[in-house]
Amino acid sequence: MSFKQDAHKLLMIPGPIEVSDEVLYANAHPSVAHVAPDFIAVFSEALKLFREVLRAPNGQPIFISGSGTLGWDQVAANLTEAGDEVLVLHTGYFADGFADALETYGAKPTQIKAPVGARHTLDEVRAALEGKKYKAITITHVDTSTGVLHDVQGIAKVVKEVSPDTLIIVDGVCSVASEPIEFDAWGLDVVLTGSQKGLGCPPGLSLLVASPRAIETLEKRSSPIPSYYASWKRWLPVMKSIENSTPAYFATPPTNLIYAVHASLKNIIEGSVSLDERFELHRKGSEEIKKGIAELGLEQLVTPETQKQDGAAHTMTAVLYPSGFGASDILPRLGQRGIVCGGGLHKEVKDKYFRIGHMGISVTDPSRGDLRRVLDALREVLAEIGYKA
Numbered sequence: 359m360s361f362k363q364d365a366h367k368l369l370m371i372p373g374p375i376e377v378s379d380e381v382l383y384a385n386a387h388p389s390v391a392h393v394a395p396d397f398i399a400v401f402s403e404a405l406k407l408f409r410e411v412l413r414a415p416n417g418q419p420i421f422i423s424g425s426g427t428l429g430w431d432q433v434a435a436n437l438t439e440a441g442d443e444v445l446v447l448h449t450g451y452f453a454d455g456f457a458d459a460l461e462t463y464g465a466k467p468t469q470i471k472a473p474v475g476a477r478h479t480l481d482e483v484r485a486a487l488e489g490k491k492y493k494a495i496t497i498t499h500v501d502t503s504t505g506v507l508h509d510v511q512g513i514a515k516v517v518k519e520v521s522p523d524t525l526i527i528v529d530g531v532c533s534v535a536s537e538p539i540e541f542d543a544w545g546l547d548v549v550l551t552g553s554q555k556g557l558g559c560p561p562g563l564s565l566l567v568a569s570p571r572a573i574e575t576l577e578k579r580s581s582p583i584p585s586y587y588a589s590w591k592r593w594l595p596v597m598k599s600i601e602n603s604t605p606a607y608f609a610t611p612p613t614n615l616i617y618a619v620h621a622s623l624k625n626i627i628e629g630s631v632s633l634d635e636r637f638e639l640h641r642k643g644s645e646e647i648k649k650g651i652a653e654l655g656l657e658q659l660v661t662p663e664t665q666k667q668d669g670a671a672h673t674m675t676a677v678l679y680p681s682g683f684g685a686s687d688i689l690p691r692l693g694q695r696g697i698v699c700g701g702g703l704h705k706e707v708k709d710k711y712f713r714i715g716h717m718g719i720s721v722t723d724p725s726r727g728d729l730r731r732v733l734d735a736l737r738e739v740l741a742e743i744g745y746k747a
């Protein structure tokens with residue numbers, strides 16, 4: 359491959375992220391029939407590799423054209439029925455979205471909200487589960503609006519103790535392939551994501567893994583699935599057939615993106631960096647950014663207490679603006695220096711912070727110097743606006 363992407367601004371928002379030349383090149387595959395044997399072989403391998411990324415040997419992978427949000431619809435439409443109670447752990451904007459999606463299909467979400475920048479204690483989760491019988495609990499692994507990281511393993515353990523029948527659903531849109539996830543060992547039922555964050559691909563693919571228990575829940579439902587496109591009854595036979603190298607069709611898959619995600623997954627599982635090393639590189643990259651912003655005199659949106667409990671994401675950092683300054687002082691000046699960071703998103707505090715994404719090649723390939731570039735640019739910007747720590 360001699361392909362090299364054009365020079366461009368460095369994309370350091372918490373998704374979409376920078377994509378390697380190799381993955382972009384795979385995305386530029388010539389047109390191919392979605393039932394062609396060569397394509398089906400690639401799709402089949404991608405499904406198997408995704409299972410490995412989530413450490414889900416017994417899980418059922420599903421890849422559908424769409425974005426991370428379609429994962430919410432799939433969970434709501436296939437695993438809940440009208441009136442089902444769902445506990446939603448809220449650490450930011452994306453829990454509101456998941457709760458809305460659940461409601462759209464008739465489920466009854468109950469949100470427990472952590473203060474902005476904090477996460478629920480395991481005792482709070484235990485108490486909530488003891489109060490009511492929930493069909494499912496949803497956990498946003500990393501809420502991209504706050505940078506709060508949930509202890510999915512710890513929460514799953516509490517659910518197993520207090521309410522073992524409750525399905526454990528993880529929104530891993532800002533964590534999959536970057537934060538450790540042990541799908542089978544932790545007893546998870548669905549982990550859903552999109553292609554544009556830790557998987558290091560262009561946006562456009564909704565990917566998830568469902569447990570045998572989730573599939574059983576689908577099979578035992580008493581009402582019809584209230585969705586056409588998102589119905590697993592339509593997708594499961596297709597995914598199983600493709601994984602067994604036999605073409606099958608319900609709706610056209612995004613053939614180019616499948617090549618891209620295959621290239622990325624192959625690199626994640628079979629490349630020179632192991633999956634565990636990959637998680638460690640995300641942790642190290644995150645430490646570099648968090649240490650760097652602290653040295654510049656800036657603070658995180660994630661509370662110091664939550665940071666101490668390892669509750670700050672390793673995929674992104676939410677940084678408070680220095681007092682007296684805001685988005686218009688910082689973000690355009692970073693842009694002038696060729697760096698794109700994200701604005702605030704959580705509606706209660708959206709003007710108070712900005713977000714730096716650090717996933718994928720920006721951390722797994724330190725020779726790119728992406729993290730240093732962001733910190734150097736930020737230092738220059740703070741000097742230019744006259745901020746002194």
Ligand SMILES: Cc1ncc(COP(=O)(O)O)c(C=O)c1O
Binds near residue numbers: 426500529530
């Ligand atoms: C945690 C989380 N969940 C869900 C979504 C929605 O994903 P998408 O924008 O791909 O639909 C996002 C998007 O950033 C997210 O960060």
